[in-house]
Amino acid sequence: MNWKPIRQSEMTLQQQIVTWITEHIERGDWVAGTKLPTQRQLAMQFGVNRSTVQQALEELKATGILEAKVGSGIYVAHNSWHSLITQTQPNWQTYIDTSLHKPNYHTIQLINEYEQRDDVIRLGTGELAPSLLPTAEIEASLKELSLQPKALGYSSPQGSDRLREAICEYVKKRGIHANPQNVCIVSGALQALQLIAVGLLEQGSIVFQEQTSYLNSVHPFQSVGMQMMAIHRDAQLAQTLAEKKRKRQAVFYAVPTLNNPTGVVWTALEKKQLYEACKQSRIPIIEDDVYHELLFEAATPPIKSMDDSGQVLYIGSVSKTLSPGLRIGWLIGPTTVIERLADIKMQTDYGSSAISQEIVLHWLQSGKYEKHIVSLRQKLQQRADYVETILQEKFCDIADWYKPKGGFYIWLKFHEPIVDKELFIKLLQRQVLINPGYIYNPQDTQHIRLSYAYATYEELETGLKNLFEIVKKDT
């Protein structure tokens, strides 16, 4: 939306806006049922007063092109005047409504939208702050890259050979013994889950997970018809799994090291127990290990390191440590599975960015990656301590939390069940964005995922002050 009305025009600003919106609708760019941006947003985009926008919208409502829905906003109308125009347009909204893939939850759409704005304090973001990204170093490393012409062509199905070799070397330190043919390069961990969903599971398969799970906030499995099932990891685990699985196909999704969003770290024994329980019922495990480098203390080996039967699909990534913008992760598993998923990746996007792969290779091989992580961990630890100090000062009487063991998050639990969409919206009105617990567990009304990784120190203080005030008012 880079159009702005012209001040020197013979038409008034209001007229110009009316014409522009009308044309937009006639062209089929905004179809019937489209929600318009808020008046405030439009005013900003057009570079005019809010009252000018308001008058233009009133005029359009009067002619029936737009309609207001109380408490929800202004929409392109479904009226007869408009349907005259749209008789020749495809019914885009119907297409969207009946299509296969679920939309993101509204809260998550709002999060994705508001995360783009510079005037918002992001208290929940699962991403390193710009100041923690080694931007200058990545820029410098671009100058050191020497590209082979072949690297700029289409990739081999499993990704760059050299990068896969480097990843095998890298995961050795985690006790994982893999060969390059056990590795598929993916565009981030989420794509690995997507490939598993369509490439390994039949419709109606069960995905076991913990009650509170990252998978509830994205839905690679739900969107293709898998059934999610929350599981308590207790002494009866093996039996429970067998009973619930019955004759169906199943996988277990686990984030044993620095769980997203809870921050929980499993002991070696807990990992062993899950592995054995799944092995009994021959249930494959998806081990999501994208946060392990960010543990403040030494990490215990992943489940994959215990895997003597090709049962664990292991996911790693540089998105949480180096740069999400590179979109590089990896999936490690039996050759048979990896070749299958690589075949689907070829049908999906023909491979991941060659340049991104070269950058990650360079960072792994040069030792820059591990050096960067050492300093990153220290900075995250400082941020965690800072947020804890604020929490200690202000939140002791209304919430509980565990001291974070690493990563980005504190899983803040309020004593009262106050975390609902209303709270989310109220904070948004104060330009504070949180990740409410209910996006990870629909039944949860007590938690928020607090991230000390993204906002500045100042923003963290202001954001938490706002959170405290709003919560206090409510309780």
Place this chain on the structure above:
Amino acid sequence: MNWKPIRQSEMTLQQQIVTWITEHIERGDWVAGTKLPTQRQLAMQFGVNRSTVQQALEELKATGILEAKVGSGIYVAHNSWHSLITQTQPNWQTYIDTSLHKPNYHTIQLINEYEQRDDVIRLGTGELAPSLLPTAEIEASLKELSLQPKALGYSSPQGSDRLREAICEYVKKRGIHANPQNVCIVSGALQALQLIAVGLLEQGSIVFQEQTSYLNSVHPFQSVGMQMMAIHRDAQLAQTLAEKKRKRQAVFYAVPTLNNPTGVVWTALEKKQLYEACKQSRIPIIEDDVYHELLFEAATPPIKSMDDSGQVLYIGSVSKTLSPGLRIGWLIGPTTVIERLADIKMQTDYGSSAISQEIVLHWLQSGKYEKHIVSLRQKLQQRADYVETILQEKFCDIADWYKPKGGFYIWLKFHEPIVDKELFIKLLQRQVLINPGYIYNPQDTQHIRLSYAYATYEELETGLKNLFEIVKKDT
């Protein structure tokens, strides 16, 4: 597979190979039913004689771990000894066989596999030769990039704002008037099709296309349950579409400029006719325009430029012109549709590589892109002329073709129906890789897609000589 037997070991090379393969199978890395690489490939990988490999495999077959299938190769056996081991392994092969997404056709898997080998002449490849890629210039442009920390974070749903603005500017020359909110950056054109398949169409929707179509060689729509329907574009087109569509949802997939694989270029009138016919039945059009920059003569405007009702989804890409390894394309359409597809992209891979986006932005803005294309077109024209000379000399009596108008391909039509999998395999045995017509139209046994874009001049000559010899022998 970076393991090699050790020559100084106390074990013989054969013993070491037997042990290594057995361990591989016990670990579940090669599951029952896995096909082993050929003896030749194994010998190369292990750095031993083929006879050593053969003896090791014989030993493993004797113990029942491996089994040979006549004319097909050697597989990990499904026998009782092996099932003892695999009782605790997940049934990966069953998982794969029952999962949602179709595998690539076997011929395409072979193409993907053999395209990785340096000793193969690629006569059909849909990709620029390494020597045609501006590798040095891209490497140089990396040194000119200045990165913003925000660019290295997660992308906004539709992709980089600056890149989207640059693309709007770029497509203006094609007569397309779009705003950044009409644009979604994708990881290549194939991903755009994938997003449309799951984000806009209900199960059982119809995808109209031409008889011979790129979509038959990948299958973004087929894999999620859409019905493909071949259509002749004749005077009754509007009526045919209406009859076949009935009450179902439908889209029309078209490559009006330099069709893949046929190379056909539609006239402005043909484009207009398709647009009007689809408009009558309110059928959206997917216009795949990734080859237009490679027309040897001036291009006529795309269908999208006629679109006054938001009916055309337009796809562009730099994969055919600058570098497929960047994985950057774009999708242009009504805001409503673009926002929906961007939302799904966020659920799929959280956006395309930020660095790749920066590179494409730099190339578009600096004018490097258009300059590069001018010189690329000349080189492609020379290659086309060269291949035509060979065809004129050798193939006049056995095949027909049209002089290419641009792009990569000559759609070579043999007089006899000789293009089958046998021909494909025979040529592969001579290390010549072709793209047979049947991957684009299962009924086609007369065409091959000849590409003058990839192989070297010398390889083109040798490859065509081999093709000629094999065909001559058969007829």
